[in-house]
Amino acid sequence: MLEDDIATAIQNAVYRRFEDQVDFTAQLVGFPSTRGNEATAQDFMADAMAARGLTVDRWKLDIDDFKHLPGFSPVSIDYDNSYNVVGAWRPETPKGKSLILNGHIDVVPEGPLDMWDSSPYEARRDGDRLYGRGAGDMKAGLVSCLFAYDAVVEAGYRPAANVFVQSVIEEECTGNGALACLARGYRADAAIIPEPSGDTLFNAQTGTIWQQITVKGHPVHASRATEGFNAIKAAYVLIQALEELEAKWNAEKDQHKHHCGHHHPINFNIGKIAGGDWPASVPAWCTFDLRAAIFADDDIQARARELEDCIREAAAKDPHMSNRPPDIVYQGFMAEGFALEDMENAAEPVSLLGNCHQAVYGEALKRSVITGTTDARFFGLYANTPGLVYGPRSVDVHGFNEWVDLESVRKSTQAIALFMANWCGLEKI
């Protein structure tokens, strides 16, 4: 571990700059960086990286660069306005171990504005809380990567190994932003992703499959509804069958070591639904979007087939749907599960992070298993790089009045800065 006075200087530097860090985070929340709208926020990040003397790589995602790679998720949108940004610190003669700090700039839609107490894209501070869409998931964490680097510099040092700060898109829907970084050649000996992990380290995460299902009806005038076929009501039948499959998968949890302790590891979500054209017309169509989780150790292709079989079998029992089976389209997550604790080379960075966390928080680092996915899978599964998800505490992510705990932001930034200094080694400026 670092000498005590250097460690203290680094922690103090985070402390001193913390109001700047909060201001910067609030500004970043001000960019409504939902899918396809991330470019201006990415410019803001690129400028901040350049101002720190990092070499900035800003590039447009090109699906041809990575569609052949494992971990790719299919998309139905184009990437015409979709940019990744990486800021690199490269010492002249690297000595220590290299590090990737990765965060996503994309946020999920804010939902009905009237359910927020204040505008989701005008960050609001109330004591130790910073409110806003993306404040917790995960702009505070992304910003902490930059300010952790700053703290090392302010203490009078630079990392003695390569450090890459990655601001990626597409984490909330495909992961293709992190995959594009791999395709572009970015590699390191460890990666930290400051998702809002609640000051814990994620041991394992579920995988995610998105499917869009469209049921075709038979439209007639509502006055003769019995002669038609109602696509919206038919969607209920399929959704019910999916609920039964969800219960079946959860009942298998004891066969999956990472998730056996969780009361409900597998969550299916019907996240969107639309259908019909007119109150007095029996609906000709209904489309709904399914998000299904899979266990960390599942075969994703086999699970995707199970989902398809479930839908097709439920449809086959219906006289109309058996003739006109629903369409199933993949456009979004095909994300395998991932378990950091299964990686042999994770022991060293995990132990170091534990020490850094202990030094800042005065207590042992807790580890947890989540029922969602993160970009850590790209580092762990496809680059043999331990991907450590570790970041601040946040409440109501993907909901309304999302907020992040600023004390936890400060402490996790300090722990990440200490990790950087220890992992990469230091050279005096």
Ligand SMILES: [Zn+2]
């Ligand atoms: Zn996130």
